[in-house]
Amino acid sequence: MDYQLEWNEAGRTKNAPDVEAIKLLQFYEGAALHADPRGYCVCTSEGKDSRVLGHLMRRAGVKHFYMHNITGIDPPELVYFQRANFQTYSDLGYLTYDVMYQYSMWALCRKKRMLPMRQRRFCCESLKERPAPECGKAFKCMGVRKFESSNRMKKRDELEIASDKKRGDNIIMPFDNSEKRRIFETCYQDNQRRINPLAYWTDSDIWSYSKDVGLEQCGLYNEGFERLGCIGCPMARRAGREQEFRRWPKFKAQYLRTAQHIIDDKPDNHYFKQKFRSGQEYFDWWMHDRTQEEANNYQMDMWEE
Template sequence: MNLQSKIEYSIALLRKCEQMALDYDPDNGFYLAFSGGKDSQVLYHLAVMAGVKFKAHMNLTSIDPPDVIRFVKRNYPDVELIKPKMSIYDMALKKHIIPTRTMRWCCAEFKEMSGAGKVTLIGIRKAESVRRSKREEIEISSHKFSGNFDQFSEHKEQMVTCVGGKDKILVSPIIHWTDRDVWDFLNGNKIEHCSLYDEGYKRIGCILCPMSNYKDKRKDCQRFPHVKRKWIQTIQKLIDAGYINHNFTDAEFGFNWWISDKGFDKYYADEVLQQKIEFNE
């Protein structure tokens, strides 16, 4: 399928789902999850092209690249910026754990609850990862359904009545798009992108995201030293409070171990088994 066909398919999907979005939120229609990254930009512009009703929201985490926030404010002033009630550092102290690759509580706390009870547009794509390759164009966040629009339509009444206050119907209009499709769409329509991509960043999400590779984390440390400093301070507080009992020489050593490929995952897994730490207090 060529790019034009994918654009037409995505727009058709948005139009098919619009009434469902209006049923849940007559005033705003779709809840569009926006990040300032290339995929969410495509999602936003497709929604405009489709002529559907939507409201875009960007959930901040307190470790968002300043460049991204400035870009969004300048180019997408209608996007609602939602500030967190608690910084990610304070949340780590509350949970007694910093986020890791296998325990990404940060996504659940700062991102995934947004759009609850609504039809939410997201910019995920199968080509992004093995995990996302298993995702489908329409899903219910509680995993009660995952499939295409026609399959969803067959069971729509049953599915929709299953959606509770914390659930949401997820619609992924660009699920079948490739990286090249995304860039061809933006460049072909002369849509400006965030300058971090021009500096070599492949993704421009949270600074020092646990899912980033070591090379990108080292780059983040150099470009955003204030975030490195805050995490070191947080790790020191966790050490002082006795929640990190590993034999660290100091908090900076602990930080360097955290961003390494080894990270805290195995250590924390052992801690959970030994101490039955509750991470969702």
């Protein structure tokens, strides 16, 4: 597997990334078992990163179980892949949990009276981040990587303590300092603690690891999809969303129907009714690159209802 020279030169990583990740998982296994006798809760979509994470967990030999959030808007091929993998994990003796959403994406949009936008991602909170009783007090392990976005580069790290304040930032720290390890182990025991063993991995680390260990990944990556997740996610680039809507037109049709419902549900004097004559016009605006700039200008109109 390739080494990340830039991190090695900076003294960040002493060994190959997989060796470091396994070391981290084994180091905290005792604390994880203390928090929950089932061990680590591996949060997985079965996309490329969480597939690698699961493989590292099994290789590390640490106790863990798998949890998957059903979003209802994941690509069908990824859903089938996830189901097959969960069957395999279950056959190997691991606990697996599929957590069903409370409201579908379409119900959420009608409830919020808008389609989700970068500045207003109400769907993540409900579909992906809702506290699940299945997880309990377990340490969460995620496939989060700093190189995925500038936001993640700044705000995520190998060790995280989730803030108990509604709007406060999480406490984040790398696994490279004994004082920080002690804080993570002993302080904030009531807060949710998360471990992200892939925090410093790059895309090429993920692919070279998968190749080296013969780890099967979802076939959609062979069709040119670089990232798999919710179809139509407003956080994705426009070209990627268009590619998704071409590939899964039924999801586009459902977004269009929802856009029309949102318009229909508005009072006649609402900004939406004056700006958009149809769900199609609203959908096109939502897909347009300028959507986010305009959203910022109009956010008060849209949210204060």
